[in-house]
Amino acid sequence: MTLLELEDVTAFYGPVQVLEGVSLSVPEGGAVGILGANGAGKTTTLRAITGVVRAGGKITFDGKDIRGKRPEQVAAIGIAHVPEGRGTLSDLTVRENLRVGAYLRKDRKGIESDIEYLLDLFPNLKERYRSHGSALSGGEQQMLAVARAFMARPRLLLLDEASLGLAPSTAKNVYDAIRRLRAESGIAMLVVEQNANLALGLVDTATVLEVGRNVLTGTSAELRGMDEIRRAYLGG
Numbered sequence: 001m002t003l004l005e006l007e008d009v010t011a012f013y014g015p016v017q018v019l020e021g022v023s024l025s026v027p028e029g030g031a032v033g034i035l036g037a038n039g040a041g042k043t044t045t046l047r048a049i050t051g052v053v054r055a056g057g058k059i060t061f062d063g064k065d066i067r068g069k070r071p072e073q074v075a076a077i078g079i080a081h082v083p084e085g086r087g088t089l090s091d092l093t094v095r096e097n098l099r100v101g102a103y104l105r106k107d108r109k110g111i112e113s114d115i116e117y118l119l120d121l122f123p124n125l126k127e128r129y130r131s132h133g134s135a136l137s138g139g140e141q142q143m144l145a146v147a148r149a150f151m152a153r154p155r156l157l158l159l160d161e162a163s164l165g166l167a168p169s170t171a172k173n174v175y176d177a178i179r180r181l182r183a184e185s186g187i188a189m190l191v192v193e194q195n196a197n198l199a200l201g202l203v204d205t206a207t208v209l210e211v212g213r214n215v216l217t218g219t220s221a222e223l224r225g226m227d228e229i230r231r232a233y234l235g236g
């Protein structure tokens with residue numbers, strides 16, 4: 001069943017239109033990538049879903065129209081957003097960040113067991129449990145941002161450039177853990193990346209954006225096999 005559907009979505013910053021018609025579909029438990037160069041409209045697509053920018057077209061989640069809902073309403077229906085630049089709370093400890101992520105939940109036992117699970121998934125965070133967000137490395141902050149979003153137990157995780165600014169080995173660690181999270185939880189994901197290699201190792205299908213519209217959509221294997229994708233996004 002389709003969980004999230006975008007059909008011909010447009011988006012605007014003030015009077016300036018930056019999405020010209022983006023369509024994509026995330027099945028329940030599926031993972032879909034959004035690839036594309038800097039400025040293509042990847043982040044804006046996520047912002048259209050979360051209600052941060054004004055959007056046109058059709059955006060449905062679980063069959064319901066969510067276009068124009070406020071960000072907190074979108075979060076409450078089960079969509080968690082890990083924004084570009086991570087958005088962890090630097091004045092709070094790892095422990096406090098994880099608890100903030102769970103603020104809408106009442107199942108105390110579930111919260112405790114999810115924290116344990118995430119500290120096992122991200123051993124770095126276990127070591128840094130009492131440290132402030134500001135004291136963490138870039139990779140640790142990214143792990144914390146993902147873990148905090150998961151603490152809301154969303155049905156869909158929106159991930160924006162989880163590899164940005166990280167050393168290649170750190171970025172790979174982060175993606176390995178996200179892949180395990182996906183396999184073990186069955187959570188659906190919409191994954192924005194400039195690093196197509198990492199993204200295609202995680203998602204089932206992906207779409208390529210160019211100046212605010214889809215130009216190509218296919219399975220990860222199909223996209224890896226295309227010369228133009230290899231040249232533009234896979235380093236050869």
Ligand SMILES: Nc1ncnc2c1ncn2[C@@H]1O[C@H](COP(=O)(O)OP(=O)(O)O)[C@@H](O)[C@H]1O
Pocket residue numbers: 013016018036037038039040041042043044045
């Ligand atoms: N806050 C903003 N105000 C005006 N224009 C913006 C804003 N954020 C992004 N843009 C413009 O929207 C376009 C798409 O940006 P963005 O979605 O951030 O691209 P990507 O995430 O693919 O790099 C770019 O041309 C960018 O300059």
Ligand SMILES: [Mg+2]
Pocket residue numbers: 042043044084161
């Ligand atoms: Mg972006």
